[in-house]
Amino acid sequence: MLVERRLHGERSLLHELRELAEAAGYTVAAAVSQVREPDPRYNIGAGKVKELAQLVKSVGATKVVFFNELKPVQAYNLMKELGVEVVDRFDLILEIFSQRAGSREAKLQVELARLRRELSFVREWLRLAKMGELHGFMGGGEYAIDTYYKHVRRRIARVEAELARLRARKAERWRRRSVENGLYYIALTGYTGAGKTTLFKALTGQDGHVDGRPFATLSTKVARASIDGRPVIVSDTVGFIDCLPPQLLDAFYTTLGEVLLADLVLLIYDASEGVAEIERKLSASLSVLASLGVNRSRVLAVANKVDLVGTAEELEGALEVARRRGLDPVPISARYGTGLDRLKREILARLPNYSTLELTIPADDGLLRKLMAGAYVREIEERGGLLRVVVEGREEWLKAVQAKLSGA
Ligand SMILES: Nc1nc2c(ncn2[C@@H]2O[C@H](COP(=O)(O)OP(=O)(O)OP(=O)(O)O)[C@@H](O)[C@H]2O)c(=O)[nH]1
Ligand SMILES: [Mg+2]
Known part of the structure; x- marks a missing residue:
């Protein structure tokens, strides 16, 4: 009930x-x-x-x-x-x-949220015990509660330490991918049920769990994708929800390293819902993003499920909600692939520090392959045993490759 x-x-x-x-x-x-x-x-x-x-x-x-x-x-x-x-x-x-937590990280996060919750309960008990208001509610008395409180605190510290280790490993993986391999990182975020995993599939070809119930996705999933020839990393993340309890926010969302580190954050919303519902979910999502420290300039809004929107006026209304919040949403249907071309163009247009460089490289070593894995090779021309290539990609990375070449 x-x-x-x-x-x-x-x-x-x-x-x-x-x-x-x-x-x-x-x-x-x-x-x-x-x-x-x-x-x-x-x-x-x-x-x-x-x-x-x-x-x-x-x-x-x-x-x-x-x-x-x-x-x-x-x-x-x-x-x-x-x-x-x-x-x-x-x-x-x-x-x-906890039913759905599959990965080690998700399990630890559930445990952390549970412990944090317990801690606030124990605090409340302690407060009531001090005021003499428990009337046998906790038989053991104040001393027992105090001991338990310390126990919970110790377990929290242990889980936090393990999560910090996992996060550090993730950040290191990200550093390798972006700094060493030049790849851009795109995070898919949005309210639960908005269609993140469906879009993830459409962009990466990788399967994810979709079942139409809230919180289908609980662990971040990462995959490579090619956006018009540009290699990128895309991550699918845990959905947001309104009135997210703070202990859950702490445990689950502040560990969304993908979002913090992402070059671009897509904010997906379900455009087939009523305007009031869209407004509520968008503002809940934006406030989670803000509390994670994501700058609005890195956010690209995506109005999903346009296949379910009845009329052009309804679609306009659904887009207007995001515009009123300073976002310029791209309408798509992740399920049917509608609007994905435009979405890809918008993504490319927003990648930070994207630049073009002309390089002359030896034809025979692995450099061309490395360039193709981390950037977009627009032109290749052979000239007397050397290759002249025009590449587009992350500026710092291309400069580093260039510096290495001229040093060699
Ligand atoms: N009609 C229609 N349905 C869609 C579209 N995209 C997603 N759906 C459906 O919406 C439901 C939720 O989709 P998911 O991709 O699981 O959404 P999610 O944002 O990953 O949800 P969580 O993992 O719970 O946060 C599923 O039933 C999808 O089939 C779309 O473009 N059109
Ligand atoms: Mg999902």
């Missing part, structure tokens, strides 16, 4: 909570919404709790999921009154993440 409490004038997000619950494998028996200020005891009003208890019985619900973040005491009070397990949206998202 789903429950949401919102303030007057706030939009309901029960539809999204439902998608999440279904993605976690639940069948939704009922959904309840209440408009009021939070109640410190239950989050919702005490009268509503009685109603919920009735409803839980009549529909036979075995679990209640709140949209709102519950304080430990609220969850505890609610469980006592409702007689079934009570979780909030954070727990639900974490449940999906």
